[in-house]
Amino acid sequence: MSRIGKKIIILPPEVKVKIEKSIISISGPKGTLQYKILPQIEVHLKNDNTAIQINKLENTKKAQAIHGLYRSIINNMVIGVSRGFEKKLIINGVGYRSQNEGQDLILNVGYSHPIYIKTPENINIKVENNTNITVYGINKETVGEIAAKIRATRPPEPYKGKGIKYANEIIRRKVGKAGK
Template identity: 60%
Template sequence: MSRIGKKEIKITNDIEIKINKHNISVKGNKGNLSYNLSELINIKQTENIIKLIPKNSSQKAREIHGLSRSIINNMIIGVSKGFEKKLVIQGIGYRSQVEKKTLILNVGYSHSVQIEPPENIKIEVKNNTNILISGINKEIVGQVAAKIRSIRPPEPYKGKGIRYEKEKIKRKVGKAGK
């Protein structure tokens, strides 16, 4: 049995949840999200609590049990508070800017890299080197942040590149000169 799946999901008063067989839609003050639950999981809702119960004890049902609970919980957090990821650009001459909704990165290539964010994702740039990605869907926010980071990942010698805000870069020692 999944330990995460056993936990109850608490719902606050400002969130509205509709359950249609295996489709769950969550509506809050930031927006609305929906998720199609697997046929292997039953859902029970009381006043302010949602509980997920697997139909059988098969390997697949146990796998999906915890995953479904986490996704539904993240949907509830997303429509009430939202999610954000912070990226930091390090390197001489490296900078970023936002024009309309497009993120433009100048990170040492001969051309500037442009990234169009998906809908419901907001990208802000502060001080040309700090990028803030925010939205209601945790999965998409993380995906966009990983995509931006992959353009110029931090290198181990000087630490130049794009990294997450609190990410530690393991530094290497360069060549010893004679």
């Protein structure tokens, strides 16, 4: 039994939910998100449209596996359309910098060429001081994916700590050569 799947999702007053056949769409002040639901799971509104309950229709392994997953996904959709998500990245290194050019993010991180990262729709990338990058949007999955893509261009190395890291990430440092 999924403990997470049994929990009810409480809806903020500004969030509206619409369930049609196998598609749930959630809209709020930040935007609208949609998700397709498999037939093993049933989603319905409770308490005069102020809460969402997720039930599994079958007692199979697949239904059990996706029960808690769907609850987490729908909860993240509710949070996204009401508050949004953000990830902060920090660039460390001499000469390493970033800048916005229209919708693209340009990274100069020690390669012979700049790296261009296209920003998908519904995602905003803000650069502060050339070294702090903030990725924010309403879809938690795409925010995390874009942040991971930016970090993967130059992950932090353990000797000097140069590279791109998350703001709350701790880099385990190694000791260099001992010398004579």
